[in-house]
Amino acid sequence: xxxxxxxxxxxxxxxxSVTQAEDGVDALRKLAGARFDLIVTDINMPIMDGLKLVKRxxxxxxxxxxxxxxxxxxxxxxxxxRAMALGANAYITKPIQAPQVIAKVQELLDL
Amino acid sequence: MDDEPDERQLRExxxxxxxxxxxxxxxxxxxxxxxxxxxxxxxxxxxxxxQLDELQRQNARLLAQIASDDAxxxxxxxxxxxxxxxxxxxxxxxxLEEVKRRSEHRNVEIEQELHDLANLxxxxxxxxxxxxxxxxxxxxxxxxxxxxxxxxxxxxxxHDDEGVPLASDGVTLxxxxxxxxxxGAIGEVLMTGLPAIADAPQPGGSLDAPxxxxxxxxxxxxxxxxxxATVFEQKSHWAAVDEELFKLLGSHAATALLSANLYSxxxxxxxxxxxxxxxxxxx
Numbered sequence: 001x002x003x004x005x006x007x008x009x010x011x012x013x014x015x016x017s018v019t020q021a022e023d024g025v026d027a028l029r030k031l032a033g034a035r036f037d038l039i040v041t042d043i044n045m046p047i048m049d050g051l052k053l054v055k056r057x058x059x060x061x062x063x064x065x066x067x068x069x070x071x072x073x074x075x076x077x078x079x080x081x082r083a084m085a086l087g088a089n090a091y092i093t094k095p096i097q098a099p100q101v102i103a104k105v106q107e108l109l110d111l
Numbered sequence: 112m113d114d115e116p117d118e119r120q121l122r123e124x125x126x127x128x129x130x131x132x133x134x135x136x137x138x139x140x141x142x143x144x145x146x147x148x149x150x151x152x153x154x155x156x157x158x159x160x161x162q163l164d165e166l167q168r169q170n171a172r173l174l175a176q177i178a179s180d181d182a183x184x185x186x187x188x189x190x191x192x193x194x195x196x197x198x199x200x201x202x203x204x205x206x207l208e209e210v211k212r213r214s215e216h217r218n219v220e221i222e223q224e225l226h227d228l229a230n231l232x233x234x235x236x237x238x239x240x241x242x243x244x245x246x247x248x249x250x251x252x253x254x255x256x257x258x259x260x261x262x263x264x265x266x267x268x269x270h271d272d273e274g275v276p277l278a279s280d281g282v283t284l285x286x287x288x289x290x291x292x293x294x295g296a297i298g299e300v301l302m303t304g305l306p307a308i309a310d311a312p313q314p315g316g317s318l319d320a321p322x323x324x325x326x327x328x329x330x331x332x333x334x335x336x337x338x339x340a341t342v343f344e345q346k347s348h349w350a351a352v353d354e355e356l357f358k359l360l361g362s363h364a365a366t367a368l369l370s371a372n373l374y375s376x377x378x379x380x381x382x383x384x385x386x387x388x389x390x391x392x393x394x
Contacts, residue, residue, distance in 0.1 A: 001237055001250075002257050008229045013222065073256065075345040093345040095260035098226040099219075 002071065002096070006040060009098035010105065024048025028056060031063055038109055039063070043072040043083070051086055058087040067108040071096055227352040230258055231359055238367040242374040247367045248278045251360070256280060258356055260346040261339045265318055267297065268335040274301045277335070287318060297338045300324040304333040306357060311348055315341030325357045327365035334365050
């Protein structure tokens with residue numbers, strides 16, 4: 001559901017090209033096949049959670065510098081600090097407002 | 112005739128000596144006075160020439176001054192006109208800035224409204240995307256969590272005049288008590304069909320005193336309720352879209368549950384549509 005909202009906001013309203021992944025493993029598969037400018041991920045995901053995904057992305061030569069936004073219900077300072085220490089560029093807590101995510105995307109992509 | 116003496120010689124010799132001296136003196140005096148007069152006239156002429164020159168010089172200066180004054184007057188007039196134009200342009204620029212600011216503000220408002228509508232559309236389509244009761248309940252819980260930011264909440268259905276908990280999040284279902292219509296905040300909502308929403312979601316409440324209780328309605332009939340005990344700590348205030356979300360959840364959640372429940376009794380979609388034609392033919 002959050003994915004649908006973000007895809008609508010980014011692709012339909014802001015005309016940003018979006019590729020969706022079902023979970024962390026699917027995301028890594030898609031990252032292996034293409035170059036992306038920005039990654040948005042949740043933390044609580046099946047198979048591979050968002051923090052593990054961030055760690056794997058930061059270890060990948062092609063995408064190690066790509067900005068990563070984490071969107072999650074986990075609002076504690078410790079969770080935020082952990083995510084940022086792993087290499088996330090932004091940490092947005094739910095419930096989100098799409099304009100807030102768009103503003104962060106535009107900021108990180110320098111649009 | 113040759114004998115007639117020269118008149119002039121006669122005249123001169125006839126004149127006595129002192130008269131010719133007088134004549135001489137007179138002539139000398141006359142000549143002197145003539146010279147004096149002439150000198151005087153020459154002096155006067157020279158003075159008048161000098162005066163004339165001076166007057167001509169003054170005239171030239173005055174003409175130059177007048178021309179310069181005219182030029183200054185022209186410049187001043189032009190400056191005034193340019194100042195007026197500048198003020199008009201500044202006023203117009205301020206006006207355009209204001210229009211631009213209002214337009215930008217309106218764009219932001221429209222974008223926010225678009226996002227809010229997207230929220231409502233996605234919420235609705237999610238609720239109706241499944242015909243399984245479990246699926247509807249799961250989507251409803253997801254909506255409450257992800258769009259409303261509800262942390263601890265419970266969903267009740269009216270059964271035998273009791274509000275029976277159907278699903279919950281943040282608290283075990285077994286720990287959610289049954290609610291009697293008319294008793295407590297949730298009971299009040301079950302009885303009246305009117306939502307009860309606190310001014311602010313913080314500080315949180317409990318299932319006995321929820322921060323939001325929304326009736327589930329089917330054709331204005333109360334069939335249940337959603338009670339939000341607490342929201343995530345980062346949600347400090349209700350968003351503008353929350354009221355609309357609550358209304359949507361109140362009506363669409365109930366309808367989705369109803370549809371899923373009815374469908375669950377049939378074997379297949381075609382069986383579920385059995386008798387539809389007859390319904391349409393009945394006046």
